[in-house]
Amino acid sequence: MASRRIRVEWIARMIVLVLVLGLSSMAFASRWLNRSRGIDVHARMPESGGWSPDVLNVDVGEPLILRMISDDVVHGFAVGQSSQPPIDVMPGKVAEVSLTFDNPGTYTFYCTRWCGPNHWRMRGTIEVNGALEIPGTTDPPLYLTLGIDLDSPHEVPVDLVRRPSAKRSAALDFDIPEDYLTRDYYLSHSPYEAWRDLRNESSISQFTDGDIWDLVAWLWASNTTSEAISTGEELYAQNCAACHGETGNGNGVFARLVEDDTPADSSSPDFGHEIVAPTDFTDPPQMMGAAPALLHGKILRGGMGTGMPSWGQIFTKDQIWAIVDYLWTFQFQMEVKP
């Protein structure tokens, strides 16, 4: 009788042990099983650590399987200069993505959702190892070729009485000289420089200042397409509007969180790390003094200590130009070309 009781007790103990350990060990079993199914990448707001891990390694041609999960808010994942569509990384949910790279190099992945004030800092790199199939060369950025100093002030004394309009310029009886119509002229001159040059043309001395600005608007409109503006608008809304504002006035949701918009003194420990108020693209003195190459360079390189991130690793050359084209729409009415 007693030995039977002890036997039953041992059976009961085993059942308890199996149930208790079985249920609780699910945690370790799932982690172990998941290990072979890719790399877990955790997304957190940059203030809490950003991507983890933020450096990934893979060989050329090998699939890189990522199992992404957000530990706080909604994030997005995209690889810079890639045609891979962005995917959402939802809190507590696993989003799986498989990437294969044809060329070696360092790729940047980044968050595509406005996750917090430091959203733009949320980046990581993918090191793709292997030999280049076709060795290529990289052209230096245009602003360097043209010798433009991105950090020197470029405000100009402009006081517009009306918004320059490409459409209105069609009514003016004037053929713009060929020199102004080259791509090089457009890229290397600010609208103010173009206006000043046109103002000095004796043949149109009868035109008002506003008429000349309309001609500049036409010049700028003739250097873009509606498709490029549309692409730029989309990219701007996704990536720039958080700080620069949807209307371009520099008052985006994150800009409102920037308390001090004064750059720190060079002797200050904060120098180079402070966040200054984003540029107001609707402000004529700011924009009319900037050449397209300068805006392109700012986007490519970043603001260097202003809080403006570098987008060179994220956008393709064409995408950056599309954004530059779109930025001019905050100054010019460019919809109708003559």
Add this chain to the structure above:
Amino acid sequence: MVRYNLIQIPVIRTLLTNRWPQLIIRAFALGGFLLAILAGFVGTPVGSRNFAIIIVWIAWWALLIMVAVPLFGRGWCNICPIPMPGEWLQNGSVLRPLENKTGRGLKLRWPNKFRNIWLQNVAFTAIALFSIVILTQPHITGMVLLALILFAVAISFIFERRTFCRYLCPVGGFIGLYSQVSPIEVRVRDTSVCTDHKDKTCFTGNEDGFGCPWGIFPGGMVKNTNCGTCMECLRTCPYDNIAVNLRPPGTDLLQQRGRKLDEAFKAFIMLGSAVVYSVVLIGPWGALKSAAFAVGSFAWWGYAMSFLAFVYVLLPGIFYLAVRYISQNAPGKRKPLRMFTEYAYALVPLGLAAWIAFSLSFVFTNVSYLWPVLSDPFSWGWNLFGAANSSWTPYFSKYIPAVQVVILIVGLFWSITVIQRISGESTLSEHKPWRPWPVIAFSAFVTSGLLWLLVG
């Protein structure tokens, strides 16, 4: 009073006397509890997707306050995993008593001066002060659950029986208080049989079962408060003298024996906490939520002190003034402090109704978080039941306010009935139903406040 002994039904008798169903459920509960602790530590920090947060604070809480306590009293205590490892070590077995096996531990007697629920009152309010953080942060929930089980095991090593459950468990105190409304009770059929029984095996145990883990002699039991419904007495009674009765709900509230000040204060703590939670969690005051969340900050200290003052001083204070008014204007047989304790028991139905109404406001709104959490307990990409990607869907939101109103009104009228009955117990003059109007007004005022907070 009408009673129906459920033990007469063979299936119920078998289910309650056989040890295996209870053991299997307890083992599942313990496994789930450990899983919740692990999920708290290694699962996603996103509260709405974490197994620990959803299973404990939505699923378990909903079942406890809306089903287990109102219907089965301490039914949860029967299968609660927290004291299990300690009790098994104490007993030296997991199933039934073994011959010559006394288990481990010092088995000391709990000090007399702490044989009340004051420590449980303190433990509940201590946790309540941090609850906004505990309810939302998985790792904090994990730490609290781990601390509870380790503490319970430690107490089992030092003290006899289920000392932790009866005198220390933060939730045990209110489960006991509210178990008085339950329509189920464990009682003896004939007290004279117990009186004549020399061995008192229900208390000391025998080969069929352990002595009452809760340290109660069933022969003297008149209320559910301290009965853990573990069914050991049902197994150890050689005379088949234990009944599991179906009875009119709330019978214990009219039982004059065993009314104590510590339990009276528990009624205020629970009613007051339901009000504070409704203000902080349901109310529109963001600054209050932030203060309750910012543990250690100046604002949090303000919140904590206000919380304590409200449940320990303000509510009981106003209630005492109401009772003193009754005592001065219509003298009864008892002193105001004694009357304060007695009338406080009338707040039990209202308090339980307040907690059910408060819980309704978030349980059905958030229970859909349970499906993905069950499918993917650690947010590691599992999809066990195909619901890992199901989205948040609030259920019955159109009907919840109406149900809350009904529950609160039922709670109020039930409380008023108990107030009038308690008033009738002590009056020297002719019993007048509205004699205790200040206490009735107090209950109505609290109910109005809750209605405004939850539905208004």
